[in-house]
Amino acid sequence: MNAVLSTILKRLGMGVATLFIVSAIIFSSISMLPGDFGETVLGQAATKETVTAFRKELGLDKPAPVRYFEWVGSVLQGDLGTSFSGRNASGQDRSRQVSDLVMPRLWNTLFLAGVTAVIAVPLALFLGLTAALYRNTAYDRIVNATTLTTISTPEFFVAYILILFLASLWPVFPSLANIDASTALGERLYRVALPSLTLTLVIVAHMMRMTRAAIINLLASPYIEMARLKGASRSQIILKHALPNAWAPIATVIAFNLAYLVVGVVVVEVVFVYPGIGQLMVDAVTSRDIPVVQACALIFAATYILLNLTADIIGIVTNPRLLHPR
Amino acid sequence: MTDTTQSSPDFSNDILLKMRDIRIDGYSDEQWHPIIKGVDVTLRRGEIMGLIGESGAGKSTLGKAAMGYTQPGCKLTSGSILFDGVDLAKASDRDKRMLWGTRIAYVAQSAAASFNPAHRLIDQTVEAATRRGIRPDADSRTDAVELYRALQLPDPEIIGNRYPHQVSGGQLQRVMTAMAMSPRPDLIIFDEPTTALDVTTQVEVLASMRNIVEEFNTAAIYITHDLAVVAQMADFIQVLRYGEEVEAAPTRQMLTKPEMPYTKSLWSVRALEKPEVKGEDIVLSIDNIDAAYGPQQVLFDVSIKLPRGRTVAVVGESGSGKSTTARVITGLLPPLGGTVTFNGEVLPAALKDRSKEQLQQIQMIYQMADTAMNPRQTVEEIIGRPLEFYMGLKGKQREERILELLDMIELDESFMDRLPSELSGGQKQRICIARALAARPDIIICDEVTSALDQIVQEGILQLLLRLQKKYDITYLFITHDIATVKAISDEIVVMLEGKVVEQGLKSEILSPPYPDYTKLLLSSVPDMDPDWLTNFLEQRSD
Numbered sequence: 121m122n123a124v125l126s127t128i129l130k131r132l133g134m135g136v137a138t139l140f141i142v143s144a145i146i147f148s149s150i151s152m153l154p155g156d157f158g159e160t161v162l163g164q165a166a167t168k169e170t171v172t173a174f175r176k177e178l179g180l181d182k183p184a185p186v187r188y189f190e191w192v193g194s195v196l197q198g199d200l201g202t203s204f205s206g207r208n209a210s211g212q213d214r215s216r217q218v219s220d221l222v223m224p225r226l227w228n229t230l231f232l233a234g235v236t237a238v239i240a241v242p243l244a245l246f247l248g249l250t251a252a253l254y255r256n257t258a259y260d261r262i263v264n265a266t267t268l269t270t271i272s273t274p275e276f277f278v279a280y281i282l283i284l285f286l287a288s289l290w291p292v293f294p295s296l297a298n299i300d301a302s303t304a305l306g307e308r309l310y311r312v313a314l315p316s317l318t319l320t321l322v323i324v325a326h327m328m329r330m331t332r333a334a335i336i337n338l339l340a341s342p343y344i345e346m347a348r349l350k351g352a353s354r355s356q357i358i359l360k361h362a363l364p365n366a367w368a369p370i371a372t373v374i375a376f377n378l379a380y381l382v383v384g385v386v387v388v389e390v391v392f393v394y395p396g397i398g399q400l401m402v403d404a405v406t407s408r409d410i411p412v413v414q415a416c417a418l419i420f421a422a423t424y425i426l427l428n429l430t431a432d433i434i435g436i437v438t439n440p441r442l443l444h445p446r
Numbered sequence: 447m448t449d450t451t452q453s454s455p456d457f458s459n460d461i462l463l464k465m466r467d468i469r470i471d472g473y474s475d476e477q478w479h480p481i482i483k484g485v486d487v488t489l490r491r492g493e494i495m496g497l498i499g500e501s502g503a504g505k506s507t508l509g510k511a512a513m514g515y516t517q518p519g520c521k522l523t524s525g526s527i528l529f530d531g532v533d534l535a536k537a538s539d540r541d542k543r544m545l546w547g548t549r550i551a552y553v554a555q556s557a558a559a560s561f562n563p564a565h566r567l568i569d570q571t572v573e574a575a576t577r578r579g580i581r582p583d584a585d586s587r588t589d590a591v592e593l594y595r596a597l598q599l600p601d602p603e604i605i606g607n608r609y610p611h612q613v614s615g616g617q618l619q620r621v622m623t624a625m626a627m628s629p630r631p632d633l634i635i636f637d638e639p640t641t642a643l644d645v646t647t648q649v650e651v652l653a654s655m656r657n658i659v660e661e662f663n664t665a666a667i668y669i670t671h672d673l674a675v676v677a678q679m680a681d682f683i684q685v686l687r688y689g690e691e692v693e694a695a696p697t698r699q700m701l702t703k704p705e706m707p708y709t710k711s712l713w714s715v716r717a718l719e720k721p722e723v724k725g726e727d728i729v730l731s732i733d734n735i736d737a738a739y740g741p742q743q744v745l746f747d748v749s750i751k752l753p754r755g756r757t758v759a760v761v762g763e764s765g766s767g768k769s770t771t772a773r774v775i776t777g778l779l780p781p782l783g784g785t786v787t788f789n790g791e792v793l794p795a796a797l798k799d800r801s802k803e804q805l806q807q808i809q810m811i812y813q814m815a816d817t818a819m820n821p822r823q824t825v826e827e828i829i830g831r832p833l834e835f836y837m838g839l840k841g842k843q844r845e846e847r848i849l850e851l852l853d854m855i856e857l858d859e860s861f862m863d864r865l866p867s868e869l870s871g872g873q874k875q876r877i878c879i880a881r882a883l884a885a886r887p888d889i890i891i892c893d894e895v896t897s898a899l900d901q902i903v904q905e906g907i908l909q910l911l912l913r914l915q916k917k918y919d920i921t922y923l924f925i926t927h928d929i930a931t932v933k934a935i936s937d938e939i940v941v942m943l944e945g946k947v948v949e950q951g952l953k954s955e956i957l958s959p960p961y962p963d964y965t966k967l968l969l970s971s972v973p974d975m976d977p978d979w980l981t982n983f984l985e986q987r988s989d
Contacts, residue, residue, distance in 0.1 A: 341559065342554060342556060342559040342560045343559060343560050343561055343562045343563070345517070345554075345560075346552070346554055346560040346561070346562075347562070348515070348546070349510075349513065349515060349546050349547065349551075349552040350546060350547030350551075350552075350573060350574040350625075351543045351544065351545070351546040351547035351548060351574055351577065351578065352543075352547075352573075352577070353543065356577075360565075361562050361564075364562075364564035364565070365562070365563060365564050438564075440563055440564055440609040440611065441563065441609075441611050444608075444609050444611075444612060446611065446612050
């Protein structure tokens with residue numbers, strides 16, 4: 121058990137190190153964006169002096185390494201900084217804390233991702249296992265073809281098709297998923313139905329195919345033949361003898377798709393006008409609101425690292441060689 | 447054919463299994479090939495049949511067919527498999543499943559691969575009995591512990607709580623026998639159950655298997671390529687070749703007077719023995735070598751001398767440090783201490799510090815010819831590479847030398863353009879020998895080079911190596927765990943145990959008394975072609 125714990129701690133440490141490297145990459149790539157906030161806000165008519173003064177006020181005149189360490193230092197203390205937007209040339213400051221902007225949006229995104237995951241992951245596992253069980257039958261082919269079709273269709277297209285059928289022709293669900301902090305849970309679930317359905321259709325294929333492949337890959341093992349010759353039925357073979365050895369690859373692909381649900385859903389958010397973090401980041405990039413962009417990018421990176429770490433840990437604890445050393 | 451040789455031909459229901467005109471096809475290269483071409487098997491209750499043959503003879507396929515099972519890619523095309531009156535060739539999958547694991551059980555060759563790594567041993571042991579409700583699960587678990595005890599497993603009460611990777615190969619093989627025995631089947635198929643084990647472990651496993659099938663009067667089909675092993679187990683032996691029966695007879699009769707030339711050739715392979723010659727001129731010596739993988743030391747003060755033009759066989763069980771010694775000599779594993787001296791000159795410890803000439807003088811041949819060759823290179827490229835690298839040969843010269851080398855290993859020029867996948871196991875090993883010879887080495891290290899080959903092919907390779915040695919005065923360091931191979935090829939023997947040299951000397955000295963304890967155990971564990979050998983061995987030990 122100690123070996124497992126130390127492995128997990130090691131992975132965790134590596135995750136933190138990765139996060140630092142990513143933060144440096146985020147910072148330097150944002151510094152390389154053309155144009156800056158000062159010019160964008162003040163317009164082309166602004167004199168050089170006003171722009172310089174404005175830049176100084178925002179701290180943009182300091183050298184990049186200094187700004188980087190100031191940023192990292194304050195993030196470590198839990199302070200994501202102050203948004204650039206809300207300021208203007210008149211000198212009035214109506215700017216808001218980045219965390220106030222980001223957190224409600226992040227919560228919305230996690231809500232949508234959570235609802236989708238609750239539907240998509242069990243569905244994908246079920247389809248993957250049954251496809252492996254009845255492999256090369258009509259059922260298997262239909263499941264494969266259907267999921268392939270949905271994954272090959274652009275998600276905005278899937279979204280509009282769903283709106284056409286489920287909101288327009290048969291208005292079962294709303295086509296807009298605009299929620300805010302005061303929306304009740306039941307109402308929230310009702311409004312995110314279409315976006316989460318869209319995302320489900322997009323991610324199920326990948327997870328289902330991986331589950332099927334991981335199981336079928338194991339079916340050639342000698343211990344599966346042994347299980348057959350011990351009289352196990354097909355479903356017993358798959359559930360009892362193959363699945364326990366297949367968790368590691370399945371967990372990896374689930375983690376990958378869950379990460380996608382958090383960081384890659386901006387198109388779906390736009391289509392359904394859902395106030396998620398993806399839209400916030402795109403808006404912030406447009407307006408050169410650097411603290412918000414950096415905060416979003418950091419959250420995305422942390423999501424990826426955390427989910428992959430979870431998949432690794434699942435891989436470790438489902439491997440008896442690691443869990444029960446000699 | 448079998449029936450005539452048996453004592454009392456009666457038609458009472460003591461015949462358990464009756465297979466008639468079994469034909470099985472296998473699918474490869476996009477067409478169906480016959481694997482089993484009309485074989486009959488008759489087995490009575492409590493009787494043990496030995497099924498022997500070389501790889502590709504179809505013995506495993508036939509053994510599984512006795513359960514009514516054919517592997518994916520194989521199909522039964524005709525024949526009947528009457529098991530206790532039920533024709534398994536016609537039975538539905540469901541009906542067969544009801545018999546499998548309860549009335550017919552299977553013990554596979556690789557215990558390590560045939561246990562599910564995710565479940566505890568005892569759960570797997572009782573799985574079949576519990577599934578069919580033969581007895582309550584708790585009773586099965588108590589019974590499993592008794593079986594473990596009967597099979598002389600250490601700590602029978604707790605060993606079942608372990609996972610497969612936590613016990614040794616020999617123990618796993620016994621747990622698998624317990625698993626097969628748990629539902630008290632009428633028939634067990636043993637499919638090469640001891641092939642992957644060391645000799646000293648093999649004896650223990652054989653003895654415990656034999657006791658338990660006798661105790662419960664279980665019938666068995668024992669599949670193996672090792673004649674001496676089958677002689678200990680079987681009441682009668684059936685020899686298979688190319689999917690056809692060669693002959694069948696009671697064990698004693700088969701051993702004393704085999705009738706068919708093929709059977710005789712199988713029997714005679716073990717007779718090969720090179721007369722030993724003492725060597726004076728030491729070409730390579732390793733002195734006081736200590737070596738480790740990471741924190742774990744695996745060699746302790748190992749010293750070996752190789753006389754020029756002679757064969758030194760290094761014997762020992764897996765994990766005794768034989769291959770590690772080879773890695774130290776070649777420089778793949780720099781030792782912690784000690785020296786490797788070649789022709790009076792100390793070699794640099796690490797491979798990268800050695801000169802091209804030093805590398806050239808020591809070549810290696812591996813056990814798995816398959817994985818030692820690049821599957822995408824032709825024979826010409828494989829042999830040509832050392833010619834370019836060491837000799838700088840090009841064009842016509844290179845081609846001539848390749849042909850010469852092919853001739854030396856008794857293959858013709860038609861092999862030049864073949865890929866490793868187009869060669870048989872013996873041919874692959876010959877190509878590896880040619881590749882080693884290409885460098886014109888003084889020393890060739892042979893690491894279990896015949897272990898993966900059938901006995902007749904083994905003999906061919908060994909004789910080739912001996913001829914080459916005579917002609918080119920090559921020195922061999924021959925690593926093996928097989929005593930018969932040692933007898934066949936060596937001048938001197940080094941016995942290793944747990945990273946230390948136990949004994950070292952001329953073959954005649956090592957293979958005759960007085961023995962140190964371990965050498966004695968190692969030599970006495972090698973089965974003879976005598977059906978009473980195991981019984982005598984066990985009696986002697988209990989004295």
